[in-house]
Amino acid sequence: MRKVVIPIGPQHPALKEPESFSVTLSGERIMAFSARLGYNHRGIEKACEDRSYTQNVYLTERICGICSHAHSTAFVQAVEEIAGIKIPDRASYIRTIISELERIHSHLLWLGVAGHEIGFDTLLMYTWRDREIVMDILAQITGNRVNYGMNTIGGVRRDIDDEQKKNILKAMDKLEERTLYYITVATSERTVIERLSGVGVLPHKDAVRLGAVGPTGRASGVDRDTRRDDPYAAYDRIKFKVITDDHCDVYGRTLVRVGELMEAYKIIRQALKDMPEGPITVKAPRKIPAGEAVSRYEAPRGEDLHYVKSNGTEKPERVKVRAPTLANVQTVAKMLEDGQLADLPIVIAAIDPCFSCTDRMTIIKHAGSRDLGAMAWEDLRTHGINWYKNKGVDFSRLNEKLKKANKV
């Protein structure tokens, strides 16, 4: 049978971010798969080098929208280690609580996306409705739904008061009930099981070899979790289970994620109970002494690693970010071996890819003038205006209006 190569991306409904994959198909069967990453490169690592540490906290936070707390915490931890700052206990508990709230929102988001990728939009609508609960809580505590701005060098910026505590506990009860329901749906809805089990198999051996991290690895029996193995914040004082599974497929990854949701509720309750009173921040110097540190953080998608090297000034010498997706994206080709086209979206989604974390740098130069017979933006615009003019619709007055408004 004739083989065809179809492009998935850079713009494709299955991908929520621009990234390009090309898939060789024979009928519905996938023969080869290759990825071209880098569409989201924004130069953050380079940009970190000419910004001060305080500014970098907010810059690293914006590496990713979903795991923003993960990146800023990892960065801040590294800087604190170099400067020898010990953050107050209460601050580390608050960081733990925010990080688990973030995990809840990320995993619920994933569950919805997974539902959408297999054409089960009802699941998407329901999980995202329930995700609003945790988003509202996050907005209440930190002031924003994403990019919380919670971290600062030497602690956290906002405290959790008693009323918020109560609200969190109430929300946890509600979410726990809902999560239990989603566990029943995921494990007993026939069409969902048909689409998830046996799909995107990543055997334990390959998961270890390719260095899979986070839920992707744990669903293949790789028993690694930075929260337990290399504890940060308050995780060394909290009891929790690391969820693993040996299904090795997308179904297993779903089970791990919903299992982690249940654990997250427990962790948050425990942290709220144990959280000591006291200050939430200590004073940090603006100039960080020379040194280096590696900081690890278990983001919802897996291990996030930051390496910071300082040179005694206000600005870091080098910041290196290794986002979890970068470690996981190389497993996708293995998972898709002998797979079907229909399974491709859910397999890619199952590693919960976050390509903006992965790429981090954009093109500062203008794109080259490669003429592929495509229309330049201006031409397209003129064409559009003329086309509507021919139809008797004239936007030129609107343009004048806009020009006038621009002058004002």
Add this chain to the structure above:
Amino acid sequence: MTTREEAAKTALIKKFGFLENLVRIQRERRIFIDDAGQDFERILDFASEDLGFSVLCAITGSDDGTRYEFIYHMARPKGDMLNIKIYTPRDGSRVKTITDKFPGAEIFERELTDLLGVKIDGLGEGNRYPLSDDWPKGEYPLRKDWVKKDKKPEGK
């Protein structure tokens, strides 16, 4: 300092005598080898096979103005990290690939090629990462002497 880190340090020094003053335990679970030099590959093998630092977390490449520094962040599944550093001169910098032992290293090595302009020996053909295909030749953003050329006009 717990004994695990000390044990790893002792084992490393025992096997590679010249590391005497180069192995540094920065804190709990963080070990640095400051310059692995020519013996890098043997140290990497020893660390990953005998000492159990079997997970490659990342490769950091940086430019300190006079030479390039590469840090191989290796981790034990149970949390300890060993950071092996090697240095190369800025002119004609070459590093050998480690993709034969760690297939997951490919993407980190491509990143070094793109951003630092380091030649990786033994790294096969493939898509570039992370810069775009029309990125000009000879521009390596992570080098310290690299300057942004056409900055986006402010405000407009």
Add this chain to the structure above:
Amino acid sequence: MIWPGKMLKQVLGSIFKKPATTRYPFFKKESDSPDRFRGKLLFHPEMCIGCKMCMRDCPANAITIRKIADKEFEADIDLGKCIYCAQCVDICPKKALETTKKFELASLVRGKLKITFKAEPK
């Protein structure tokens, strides 16, 4: 045999529930802007002492403090650049900056995103 259609009960129950979505521009939820919400910045010129800490710490270079006369300062804030982290509010020693709950700041005209807080003539 596992039968499909596990969500039937929940789905049918939804008909009798209030929808979770709202008709946004016409109807706004209170939880959209909680107390700690970091919205559009507000500058109080009379409190500013011109230390320019906010300028120094702003990750996006969105704020500029200008001296117009002795002990009188103006602030230019570019809402297009501002990332609403409120670091300037935290760092300000005199509390001359504060966040408001305004968040619908989109504009068709770029110029409107640049706002200036003028010092009141004494």
Add this chain to the structure above:
Amino acid sequence: MIGSLVSIFLFPGLMFLVVAGLAGQFIDRKIYARLQNRIGPPWYQPAADFIKLAAKEDIVPDEANPGMFKAMPIFALTAITTSILYIPLWKDTALYTFKGDLVVVLYLLTIPTLTFFLGGWYSTSLYSKIGAVRALTQLFAYEVPLLMSILAPGLLANTWSLSGISQFYAAHPWYWLVNIPGFAISMVTLLGKLEKVPFDIPEAETEIVAGTFTEYSGRLMAMFKLAIDMEAIAAASLLAAVYLPFGLSFNPVVGFVIYLLKILFIITAMSLLRTLFARLRIDQMMSFCWRYLAPLAFVQIVLNLTLKGFILR
């Protein structure tokens, strides 16, 4: 002559189908949204979508065969409009009727799927081609159980004319209850015919963008979308005529209201069904249709033949 033109273009032909199709789309979307705990679109949304699409530029890909590409949406519309004329709506006779029109209507309702295939194939985009092949593969899966289950009531009535079937069930009330299993099977296969979840495989957006319709835009796309809405009404009318043949002997107004209620019931049931499932893979869909639906439809036929042989002799 004028009467025929009125019935073809106005009522119950094209105009009625367009209005009913848009209304049907609204009801489907609203119910779907409410089942998902959302507000859903306002009543004019389908019409607004249609007008917006129709105002856009038609882009025909360079590589595509322009004739086929442009003709296909019109073919789809024509076939559906023709089919409605043979279906008895609120009386026990249709506007036009002849022996065996049941089979003709079934084939007319197959034509839209073929136009999706041809339109997708001739637009030469890879996504369209994959979608086109999927549409055709799916056709082979659902068409057999659908045909078998729709022919079963005809076998009982001993006629393959839709009006004849209506007249038979009008004369023998309550016999339609026998066909309920067939009705269920037809409902499920109808989801495949209309390409709705769980059988929206040919236009699975997360896999192949928009499948057959990837390259369509502007008026042609609007026509295709309209054709799908109208097909839903026509197919629902067919199911109502075959499986729910009651309430046909009242005066036209009451009969028309009853007809609308039947269609509403079928559309609601389809919305509910598409809320409940994840999309199947094409191989799972094939095996589901052949392993479960086709044998069940066969059982229905055997049941009807037995009934006819022993009781209605």
